[in-house]
Amino acid sequence: AQKITQTQPGMFVQEKEAVTLDCTYDTSDQSYGLFWYKQPSSGEMIFLIYQGSYDEQNATEGRYSLNFQKARKSANLVISASQLGDSAMYFCAMREYYGNNRLAFGKGNQVVVIP
Amino acid sequence: DSGVTQTPKHLITATGQRVTLRCSPRSGDLSVYWYQQSLDQGLQFLIQYYNGEERAKGNILERFSAQQFPDLHSELNLSSLELGDSALYFCASSPQGGDTEAFFGQGTRLTVV
Numbered sequence: 756a757q758k759i760t761q762t763q764p765g766m767f768v769q770e771k772e773a774v775t776l777d778c779t780y781d782t783s784d785q786s787y788g789l790f791w792y793k794q795p796s797s798g799e800m801i802f803l804i805y806q807g808s809y810d811e812q813n814a815t816e817g818r819y820s821l822n823f824q825k826a827r828k829s830a831n832l833v834i835s836a837s838q839l840g841d842s843a844m845y846f847c848a849m850r851e852y853y854g855n856n857r858l859a860f861g862k863g864n865q866v867v868v869i870p
Numbered sequence: 871d872s873g874v875t876q877t878p879k880h881l882i883t884a885t886g887q888r889v890t891l892r893c894s895p896r897s898g899d900l901s902v903y904w905y906q907q908s909l910d911q912g913l914q915f916l917i918q919y920y921n922g923e924e925r926a927k928g929n930i931l932e933r934f935s936a937q938q939f940p941d942l943h944s945e946l947n948l949s950s951l952e953l954g955d956s957a958l959y960f961c962a963s964s965p966q967g968g969d970t971e972a973f974f975g976q977g978t979r980l981t982v983v
Contacts, residue, residue, distance in 0.1 A: 790972065798958060800974035802872070846913065850972070857903065857926055858962070858972055860913035 758782065759847050759861035768837045768868050775822070776832040776864045778847035784808075786852040789830040791821065794863070795843040803845075806830060837868045873897065874963050876975035884983055888949040891978045895942055895963030901925070902944040903964070903972065904936055908957040919944055951982045 760779045768774045780789065791803040806814045806821045814821045822831040834841055844865050848858040873896035883889055895902050904916040906929075915928035919938035930936075933951075938944040948955060962974045 792974070798979065799872075799976040800960060800962075802973055848913075857915040857918060857928055858905075858913075859915070862912050 758859040759849055761847055761861035761864050763864050765865035765867065768841075768866060770839060770868055770870050771836050773833060773835045774837055774841075774866060776834075776845050776847075776866070778830045778832065778861060780828050780830060780847070780849045782828070782849065782851055784851045788850045788852070789821070789823070790848040790850070790858065791819070791830075791832045792846045792848065792860075793841075793843045794846060795840075800846070804832070834866075837866075839868050839870065842866060842868045872973040872975065874961060874973050874975035876959075876961050876978050878978060879976060880979050880981075882981045882983060883951060885951055885953060887951050887982075888947065889951065889980065891946040891948070891959055891961075891980075893944045893946070893961030893963075893975055895944070895961070896965075896973055899963035899965050899973075900942065901964040902938055902942070903962040904930075904944070904946050905960040905962065905974075906957045907960060907977075908954075913960075916946070948980070953982050956980055956982045 787808045789806045793801040804816045804819045806823045818835045820833045844863040846863045847861045875894040877892045900921045903918045907913045916930040917936050918926040922938050933949050936946045958977045960977045962972045964972050
């Protein structure tokens with residue numbers, strides 16, 4: 756069964772605007788972590804932000820924030836004030852701490868920022 | 871720079887051959903994970919090592935093997951290569967058991983011809 760779902764088609768975003776990338780997850784564990792990664796065309800995987808299942812506040816890292824809605828099993832990434840360098844694939848991932856501790860990834864969202 | 875180093879960055883080899891991919895984790899990180907990224911399968915977990923011992927196994931083929939050495943660097947060995955093994959192979963590392971962070975190397979792009 757797919758644990759991470761990212762279903763949005765490729766997105767075009769105007770520079771300086773905010774963009775929200777959707778991610779829903781499936782787990783029966785109480786203890787888990789949610790991650791977002793950015794993969795530019797050069798290929799590297801860049802860690803952006805982390806949210807623990809017990810964290811009551813939404814995580815923020817600079818222009819990135821994670822809109823965590825536990826009851827809905829949703830962990831959307833918000834990128835504020837988009838920049839041209841934000842053009843990339845974005846992956847949502849989950850780690851279940853009572854499972855085998857691996858990261859399970861979604862299929863990714865393509866974002867293109869236009870000037 | 872994530873602090874995770876993977877070599878080589880690119881590798882082109884023929885079917886049937888054997889290759890070794892190398893990963894140096896971030897200083898102090900005990901866990902090393904290997905992932906394969908292909909167009910059809912997406913990002914797939916292969917295997918995890920923690921402080922030299924295999925901790926978890928994912929969708930790793932029998933033709934593939936890995937190990938983590940006393941200095942904590944890891945190697946992924948791919949043998950009897952097939953065209954379908956062409957992919958981007960990532961190594962990631964985490965401190966301790968890997969709670970809040972998993973930093974990836976730049977990947978090794980393997981092309982099997």
